[in-house]
Amino acid sequence: MTTTVIRQERGANLLLRAVYFLVFGLWFSAIWASIAWVLCVTIIGLPFGLWMLNRLPQVTTLRPQRGDLLLTASGELQRIGVPQLNLLLRALWFVLVGWWLSALWMAAAWALCAVIIGLPVGFWMFDRVPAVVTLGRS
Numbered sequence: 001m002t003t004t005v006i007r008q009e010r011g012a013n014l015l016l017r018a019v020y021f022l023v024f025g026l027w028f029s030a031i032w033a034s035i036a037w038v039l040c041v042t043i044i045g046l047p048f049g050l051w052m053l054n055r056l057p058q059v060t061t062l063r064p065q066r067g068d069l070l071l072t073a074s075g076e077l078q079r080i081g082v083p084q085l086n087l088l089l090r091a092l093w094f095v096l097v098g099w100w101l102s103a104l105w106m107a108a109a110w111a112l113c114a115v116i117i118g119l120p121v122g123f124w125m126f127d128r129v130p131a132v133v134t135l136g137r138s
Helices: 014-041 046-054 056-061 087-114 118-128 129-134
Strands: 004-008 066-073 077-079
Touching: 014 046, 014 056, 014 087, 014 118, 046 129, 056 118, 087 118, 087 129, 118 129
Parallel strands: none
Antiparallel strands: 004 066, 066 077
């Protein structure tokens, strides 16, 4: 019995993503991140705010969302999920640290993206925003 893991990646080519980032992504990602953060802090808007934060790399650079699929011996495709930490621990983190640290983290990431030399670190930081807010794993 063998299983195969398929990495799912599709999206625009690098040149298109670079042009998008320079023309639209940089300024729009600041608006997107700000709205997402405000939604997260309202608690009622938390699910939608987290949804927006999870899509921040896509909004910034059109980076495709990645996912792994498992192809079983019987031919079924199953999405592989990453195990998450205890919900109580994540909620406590959000209340005590995540809400304010995420604002500083996103501001620093955006500032790094605004200067060419900081782009790699800024993009890396944007990818880690859900973990900073709620210790979410991706």
